[in-house]
Amino acid sequence: MKILVAVKRVVDFNVAIRVKADGSGVDIGNAKMSMNPFDEIGVEEAVRLKEAGKATEVVVVSIGPAQVQETLRTALAMGADRAILVKHEDYVEPLGVAKVLKEVVTAEKPDIVILGKQAIDDDCNQTGQMLAALLGWPQGTFASKIDIEESTLTVVREADGGLQTVRLRMPTIVTTDLRLNEPRYASLPNIMKAKKKPCDEMTPADYGVDVKPRLKLIKTEEPSKRQAGVKVCSASELAAKLKETGAIR
């Protein structure tokens, strides 16, 4: 059983980003970059399946500029066996990413592909579902638990009203939600070992994929800011103030 995990390099979740004054986008300058948190969960899940003897190989793939190499090394240090870097300088939209991943899947033939449910920069929540569509595979999105039994995968999904369980034919796509697991930190020896693990370099053109964006960015703005209001001294004063606003009776 082979598992492919897609990882994206994003601005760390702790960094407050700034919108460029000219409206052309977001200034990430020298911001700290990290693996998308949902993708850390994806790598962790794959590595656990390998440790449990259910998977034999974990391959990680990322599409982005040369620096995504670092993110891939982190995944290798967490326990992935091999990495594929698909180099592209500009932002690639989820549809483009899904098309590249489809070609990677065709070449690698994994049984399960794990993606994050959402990249915390573009907040699209699309790529896994798109990849499933392009491959004609089922999709177990927003997974909070997965179980492999022979040729099917049972996925417990985080849904609007609680948890939903579905059974999927393999090969299949899984996208991770927050409660699937708690990712490990890579140990220093594993970080050293990761430096020797193989990392192939490709480009979208090598796969014959056109990743030209379909959405044209018109402008990027600051959201409207809220003002801090007043402090009240007691719960009864709070109740009185809320009644004054008319929000409650």
Next chain:
Amino acid sequence: MTVLLIAEHDNASLKEATHKALSAAAKVGGDIHVLVAGYQAAAAAEHAAKLTGVTRVLHIDAAELERPLAEPMAANIVALAADYDHIVAPATNNGKNYMPRVAAMLDVMQVSEVSDVKAADIFVRLIYAGNAVQTVQATDAKKVITVRIASFPPASETGNAVVGRKEAVADPGLSSYVGETISRSDLPELTSAKVVISGGRGMQSGENFKLLEAVARKLNAAVGASRAAVDAGFVSNDYQVGQTGKVVAPELYIAVGISGAIQHLAGMKDSKIIAAINNDQDAPIFQVADFGLVADLFEALPQLEKAL
């Protein structure tokens, strides 16, 4: 130009998310048809016929659409797509599941969670946990859109559209439904409630959420939570408000024992009035709160309940 709006429903009636997504669809312009794909969902289809501005309801009935599973749902939508310029769905958990699948099958880049419609091809959406607002033009011939329901008012029900049956396409047979654990509450639903009161790590336990529920009952409010409270197991996943949970914009949002991380603010900062109770006067939540109470929540909540 014709828009196909995909209804969110429970087979018996429409969910309010549909009414809100309709308001976004109306801003696109043109005719609006609604698809009710479900199982024994004739009542929901009749309900859809009442939506103001809708000229036609397409009703598809098949067992695999009861929940609905993404694979057959997407296949059915794609089978209808030739007749439409826009396909719109609310960005509910279901919509987020099947719509990108529809988009990729049509070779279209979806515009996710639009918070405003500027023109038939120009949409506004938030990125980076709501810290930047993007306006984008969709250049694909068809537009596939999910709608951030907290950003639109619900459409009314003054219509009288015709309901027509459509045959379901064959189930792709890739997935099957096994079961669900629904968290039941007699309080209002989080994304449609006028008042929401949420608890965070400061609540210390699931048992203590009873203090919030007592206040919620007085206010006919829904109860929500921060990620920390969900991760700690105080409440179930469907309570989570935030960047990667539910987005709400009620008349009043009360945050209790929540610090105010950007990921949480992303899900509630468009609320009309925000109140916060926290024993740390420097908690970031106070920077967005209209009314802040620096107090121990275990004392403040029972007092608040009494004062209401």
